[in-house]
Amino acid sequence: GNSVTQMEGPVTLSEEAFLTINCTYTATGYPSLFWYVQYPGEGLQLLLKATKADDKGSNKGFEATYRKETTSFHLEKGSVQVSDSAVYFCALRRWRLSDRKGGSQGNLIFGKGTKLSVKP
Amino acid sequence: EAQVTQNPRYLITVTGKKLTVTCSQNMNHEYMSWYRQDPGLGLRQIYYSMNVEVTDKGDVPEGYKVSRKEKRNFPLILESPSPNQTSLYFCASRILSGNIGELFFGEGSRLTVL
Numbered sequence: 398g399n400s401v402t403q404m405e406g407p408v409t410l411s412e413e414a415f416l417t418i419n420c421t422y423t424a425t426g427y428p429s430l431f432w433y434v435q436y437p438g439e440g441l442q443l444l445l446k447a448t449k450a451d452d453k454g455s456n457k458g459f460e461a462t463y464r465k466e467t468t469s470f471h472l473e474k475g476s477v478q479v480s481d482s483a484v485y486f487c488a489l490r491r492w493r494l495s496d497r498k499g500g501s502q503g504n505l506i507f508g509k510g511t512k513l514s515v516k517p
Numbered sequence: 518e519a520q521v522t523q524n525p526r527y528l529i530t531v532t533g534k535k536l537t538v539t540c541s542q543n544m545n546h547e548y549m550s551w552y553r554q555d556p557g558l559g560l561r562q563i564y565y566s567m568n569v570e571v572t573d574k575g576d577v578p579e580g581y582k583v584s585r586k587e588k589r590n591f592p593l594i595l596e597s598p599s600p601n602q603t604s605l606y607f608c609a610s611r612i613l614s615g616n617i618g619e620l621f622f623g624e625g626s627r628l629t630v631l
Contacts, residue, residue, distance in 0.1 A: 433620075440521070440607055440622030441560075486559065504550070504575070505620060509559035 399424045403487045403508035410477055410515050418472040418511045420461075420487035428489040430454075430463055430470040431505070435484040444472075444485070477515045484510045519544045523608050523623035530598055531631050538593045538626050540608030546621070547613035549591040550575070551583065553604040554625075560607070566591055567613060598630040 404419040422428065429448045433441040445454030450465035459474045470487060490503040521542045530536055542549065550565035552575075562575030566585040580602055582594040591610075595602060606626045611618040 438624075440624045441609075441620075442622065443619045446619075504562060504565060507552075507560040509557065 399428070399489065399491050399506050401487050401489055401506055401508040403485075403511055405511070406484075407512040407514055410513070412479055412515055412517055413476045414515075416472070416474040416477045416481075416513070418485055418487075418513070420470045420472065420508060422468050422470065422487075422489050424468075424489055424491065426491070428491060429503075430461070431488040431490070432459070432461055432470070432472050433486040433488060433507075435486065435510070437483070441486060477513070479515045479517055482513055482515045484512045486510045519621065521608055521610055521621050521623035523606070523626045525626060526624065527627050529629045529631065532599055533597050536595050536598060536628075538595075538606055538608075538628070540591045540593065540623060541589050542591075542608075542610040542621070543589065544610060544612075544621065545588065546610035547588070548618070549585070549608065549610045550620075551581070551591070551593050552607045552609065553577065554607060555604050563593070563606075595628075598628075600630045602628065603630045604628060 400423045402421050431446045432444040434444045435441045445456040447454040447463035453462045461470050461472045487508040488505045490505050524539045547568045551563040552560045554560050561577045563581050564575050564583040566572045569585055569588050572583050572585055585591055608623040609620045611620045
């Protein structure tokens with residue numbers, strides 16, 4: 398079935414360090430891929446997304462590339478800040494044939510989340 | 518301001534005492550969903566709704582009910598709460614058309630069942 402696996406946390410980095418959070422997926426068809434971020438005490442919010450192979454999503458200095466050959470969507474940032482401390486969730490939306498008609502009925506499937514702590 | 522509003526944000530209750538967590542969105546979204554978040558398990562979907570009067574089970578629906586009588590509201594009902602329903606609950610919504618619709622989340626409702 399469809400699933401998302403992301404690296405276990407917590408991840409602790411010093412400010413300005415390079416960040417990679419691994420995410421791999423299993424899916425039938427052509428899923429869309431997402432990274433959501435949850436800051437302390439808040440709900441999740443979309444960080445970036447990619448809809449097809451080789452697409453690169455980017456936002457706030459974060460990037461992730463949709464790699465179909467390795468079924469991966471790893472999150473990267475070149476220089477993290479203390480304000481990036483949060484829980485990061487990789488997610489996929491199942492794609493179904495009916496989606497071609499414009500109505501997406503796909504539910505999001507989330508990974509378990511990776512907690513990132515950035516120290517000054 | 519576009520938002521998803523949940524109430525209450527925090528609740529402590531006892532086993533068997535019925536409770537309702539309300540969810541309201543002001544973005545005219547067709548799709549709404551409830552998730553629970555537990556340590557080590559991530560987010561798991563409880564129920565979702567494609568539109569008014571259309572609801573369906575997610576991955577962990579046991580012990581929960583929902584209703585969708587109005588487009589903006591999607592309450593989560595726990596008829597007889599049990600301690601294993603102690604969790605952090607999130608409501609979310611998005612537009613239905615297209616495959617890229619961003620899911621907007623509420624701030625969460627932390628429920629403790631004693």
